[in-house]
Amino acid sequence: MVLSLIAATAGNVDAGKAIALALGIGLGSLGAGIGIGNIFGSMIQAVARQPELRGELQGIQWLGFALTEAVVFYGLIGGLLAYVLI
Amino acid sequence: MRRALVTASMLALALPQAAFAKGEFDPSEEFEQHAWVSIHIGSLDLSITKAVAYLMLGSVLTMLIGVTLMRARAGRAQALGEQIYEVAQTQVAEQGLPSKGIARWFPYVATLMLFIFVVNLIGFIPLPLSDEKWHGLPTLGIYAATSSLSVTLALALLTFFFTHFEGIRWNGPVRYFKSWIPEVPKALLPLIIPLEVLGQFMRLISLSVRLFANMLAGHMLILTFIGLMFVLESTVLAIVAIPAATAFYLFEVIIVVGIQAFIFAALSAIYIGSAIEPEH
Numbered sequence: 001m002v003l004s005l006i007a008a009t010a011g012n013v014d015a016g017k018a019i020a021l022a023l024g025i026g027l028g029s030l031g032a033g034i035g036i037g038n039i040f041g042s043m044i045q046a047v048a049r050q051p052e053l054r055g056e057l058q059g060i061q062w063l064g065f066a067l068t069e070a071v072v073f074y075g076l077i078g079g080l081l082a083y084v085l086i
Numbered sequence: 087m088r089r090a091l092v093t094a095s096m097l098a099l100a101l102p103q104a105a106f107a108k109g110e111f112d113p114s115e116e117f118e119q120h121a122w123v124s125i126h127i128g129s130l131d132l133s134i135t136k137a138v139a140y141l142m143l144g145s146v147l148t149m150l151i152g153v154t155l156m157r158a159r160a161g162r163a164q165a166l167g168e169q170i171y172e173v174a175q176t177q178v179a180e181q182g183l184p185s186k187g188i189a190r191w192f193p194y195v196a197t198l199m200l201f202i203f204v205v206n207l208i209g210f211i212p213l214p215l216s217d218e219k220w221h222g223l224p225t226l227g228i229y230a231a232t233s234s235l236s237v238t239l240a241l242a243l244l245t246f247f248f249t250h251f252e253g254i255r256w257n258g259p260v261r262y263f264k265s266w267i268p269e270v271p272k273a274l275l276p277l278i279i280p281l282e283v284l285g286q287f288m289r290l291i292s293l294s295v296r297l298f299a300n301m302l303a304g305h306m307l308i309l310t311f312i313g314l315m316f317v318l319e320s321t322v323l324a325i326v327a328i329p330a331a332t333a334f335y336l337f338e339v340i341i342v343v344g345i346q347a348f349i350f351a352a353l354s355a356i357y358i359g360s361a362i363e364p365e366h
Contacts, residue, residue: 059181070299073296073299073300076303
């Protein structure tokens with residue numbers, strides 16, 4: 001699919017850049033999505049097992065959420081840099 | 087009161103400044119800096135731009151919130167002040183800072199949290215602080231000072247310098263820099279030492295880029311969805327664009343604004359704490 005897209009847009013630099021940016025961010029969000037799912041899944045399990053620890057776990061949960069979510073934005077910034085520079 | 091506020095902000099979102107500017111609309115133009123008051127000292131450019139104006143407003147509001155909420159004697163203001171204080175105390179400072187450093191560094195991390203929260207939040211309130219003019223009056227616009235890398239990098243540099251300053255002050259330079267290097271076989275040291283030194287500087291990048299990219303992407307999403315109507319010049323798109331932009335707006339205001347302020351302060355506390363008390 002990727003190859004056919006590249007073939008279809010051969011010679012059109014802007015289209016190629018747009019596809020590369022979209023693909024890069026899409027794949028980046030895939031990883032972060034899995035990570036965020038893991039964090040909240042583990043949080044649900046932990047609270048189900050030991051509800052009294054909820055308060056303590058919440059801080060760690062949001063820390064983990066933000067750290068994982070930020071990975072998408074590193075990808076976005078990298079993609080935008082590549083888009084602007086090339 | 088709260089319902090009126092929500093309605094007002096939604097109406098303001100539905101009528102963005104782009105509605106007054108016919109034709110071309112480019113969301114990235116919203117993040118350009120134009121000097122409003124030009125101040126040059128030598129080669130230093132200290133001009134007052136949109137980001138500077140937002141920062142000034144944010145600083146004043148932070149001070150006002152600090153003074154009014156923390157000194158409130160009774161009622162809702164006191165309860166809110168205590169809540170903010172408790173989050174800063176138990177979730178941020180005590181998680182990262184050792185007990186011997188907490189008295190000195192609690193004010194810094196608490197201020198950092200409140201300041202970033204306020205600056206992020208005023209970025210989502212449409213304010214007449216924009217470059218475009220409509221009949222001589224500045225149009226309403228949303229822009230966060232933290233969506234400029236210079237602002238977040240300055241905040242990250244503060245934490246970076248405080249970290250190493252405290253590490254050297256408490257442990258002495260030799261013991262502190264030795265604590266960076268983990269215990270590994272001697273043959274691996276030439277590989278590990280550059281990586282660990284690089285890691286210290288990567289903190290600077292990750293701390294600043296996380297906040298900057300989050301706020302930039304949030305504003306971009308909202309502006310792009312609203313701007314789509316003007317780029318494609320069809321008002322039918324409003325059926326999709328306005329609910330989508332409102333959803334992202336609410337997500338940003340309710341979750342991202344608070345989380346990013348919390349994360350920045352919590353990581354600063356952890357970095358400073360780990361420099362005061364290295365593990366080995």
